[in-house]
Amino acid sequence: AGIADLADAHGGGYSHVTTRANLQVREISPEHGQPFLDGLVDLGLTARGAGADNIRNVTGSPTAGIDAQELLDTRPLAKSWHNHILNDRSLFGLPRKFNVAFDGGGVLPVLEETNDIGFQAVEVMEGAAVEPGIWMRLVLGGITGHRDIARDTGVVLRPKECNAVADAILRVFIENGDRTNRNKARMKYVLDAWGYDKYLAAVEEKLGRKLERVDPVHVKPRGGFDRYAHVGVHKQVQPGLNWIGVVLPVGKMTTDQMRALATISRECGDGQIRLTVWQNFLFSGVPDDRVAEVESRVAGLGLSTKASSIRAGLVACTGNRGCKFAAADTKGHALLIADHVETAVPGLDVPVNVHLTGCHHSCAQHYIGDIGLIGAKVTVSEEGDTVEGYDIVVGGGFGEAARIGTEIWKAVKAEECPGRVEALLTDYLRHRTGPQESFQAYTARRGPEALKGLADARLLEAAE
Template sequence: MTEPLSARPPATALRPSACPGLLRIVPALDGGICRIKLPGGVISASQALAVADAAERFAGGVIEATNRGNLQIRGIGADHDGLIRTLLNAGLGPRNPASDDVRNLMLSPAAGVDPQQLFDARPLAEQILLTLENHPRFHELSPKFALSLDAGEGLAMLEHPHDLWLSALNLGGETLLGFGLSGCPAKDFPVAAVPLSAGVELVVAVLELFLEHARPEQTRMRHLLEDLPVPVFLGQVSERLTTPLRTDRAITSWRRTPARVNAHIGFSPQKQSGLMCVGGVVPLGRLTPSTLRDAATLAVELGDGTLTMTPWQSLMLRNVRNERAALALDGLRAAGLLCEADKALSQMIACTGAAACGKGLADTKADALLLAAYLQERGVSPGVHVSGCDRSCAAAHTAPITLLAVSAGHYDLYFRHADQPGFGALRGRDLTIEAVGALLTADSRSNTDD
């Protein structure tokens, strides 16, 4: 049952943080920001309608899809309690109010229905989330401390870094849970593995040890590992488990199969016969209440009554019958979503920028629209991240191409490079959007990936 507003801790009891939550609305130039964390990215149609209504009633009508499969409401006015009460009454809050910050577990948006999955991640994910919510010590974790659970799906975000990542692997006919401490399965090897049955036990051991060892300023796993060698940490984890850690070379040299590119856009067949997922990109991560309502209606009429938000800032309908998939895609397109992977705008992300963020040096959303139109006219659709400052809020991993604002309408241009940290290799300084567009068009045949 959802906690009533009176049951949530007073504002002074919530950990100070710049990260918004459902119970902590943080200020920005355009008003308050409220972040709604969705288990596995899933929100029911009725809950989506409640979000749309709340965005209109208590804010300026701006809803954002985040890069971890959550939703945000921006431009919130003075009635914070009214907004929070509306969302809690819709069942969108945590079971334990003190746990709102730590419900950071990312799944594939196709968890449970993906043809390539090695197991259905949803039951294990629910156990992990319950543990995060009900283990009082875990409420001390930073709001940025994050976990991922990868069951081997073809539709999966594998590049986002996490403090603890879990990834299914099959060795000798047995499905194990490999894991890494800080990083991601796209780039890193597992440090060890456990049987699936030990998944929750492993999470508890890792998080308890992190909190026991980390100093207050060491808020992320990577900070702790600068002082504590991984083998030492693993030795202590092993002592807390009822099953041995596997650290043989078959584990530590395992590589995750790459995910399917652009599988979140358009049609994605499910493992269940006759059904598929249908998805569209939220343009620059911004949803209108009307779009969210239309998508919720489609979910009821053509899907399973739920929407799934993805780490690509897109939206999916699941369990759509094959013969109705085209109708669903047309409906998402009519609602304002981008349903073709070759559209320049569908490959572009941008932070809030100077229009609503005090740290932004340029109006990134407006500039991204200009750049997308320029590239679309020339048939070019690279993956582009437009960032108003070096915090890179819109992208949890390095994009193929990054524009870093240096002043209004001017950007430094970077191409991702495996051997260079940060945004990658600098390709141009202080460029206008037109200059960036010309350079990307001329370079469209070049390889901008790692």
């Protein structure tokens, strides 16, 4: 509600949940910049570390502390690291943006494998080189816009060690990151040049000690993911309480909606709003006998606690309405795709993630979507006239199915993209082995050449 007041007084009267699970307020004129920042401080919030060439806002499990499956509540770790980086100016001014995430092992992943540094709560079993118990596994080098997913280093840490190790990792990068080429000024490229062993040796030198390592065979497999856990009603570990995920149209809320949602949270839940990397939010602490009321009040705001298979995983970056780098109106086109698919593919009965990003920075992480679209200018005349469009990839994934997608179409006009997505999903329903075969598994089995041909097949059907 406080942010809603600031957005009305100094911004455009709305806000967006971003793909790093924070709030973005836009259309702030220069003279309103300082009052807006002052207002954030008064609310106990900050915009420092939210963008530019520094450590990005920290992400943690949105269901931390309420998820029966989780191994560790990551909130203290994320808060401690947040305070650490904001209070040490030597960690500002990195060669390029730097992402850190903490995953507690619950049903709703935080996409830590897409971060430069990821800490994953794991259970180490008997027989390992360290005592059994809950440890944090270290993964490094995630940057999906550059087609790479963080890799397991074999290192495990006590939760209290995360800050010191992350600090050392950062300082090695600051000293050795390449500032001469902005496209390669990320930790991935130091890791590519050095290899993981050399990089970890430099980290150990900074720390003045060796890091513990555990063979993966001694790590208990984590519990599964629920791809709908960020939407709808879910039982909490606390008896009689629930979290409820609210769908936002590509992350957008008006200030009137924000105030009303805050009231619902106070009156029907524990007063908390938890943001997710899927551009939506959760109410938490809702008693069983208040669930129906929450659903009804949310619906009265023009929002929903239920989502179709296409909208549950619909992600879009800022797009060219608010970002100078974007080549297309990603949010507008995402909603057009969802509207079209709901009508044209009514039989879609499993969640399919569609990610639209406006440029190569890939803020919407298009390479890990089941279907990913990256903005491109499409030439439509000999004189070089262009229209908005996308290159399209398929078969990406996250968590237990982490994978970089494969490009199948280039320079597709935006107006044609809903039909292309329809063609992919229709073919999936026709040729999958059954509902148990994911869209990702289907694309791998079908192969890129067969999928590329769907565009020609669609044109033939239209001509007939």
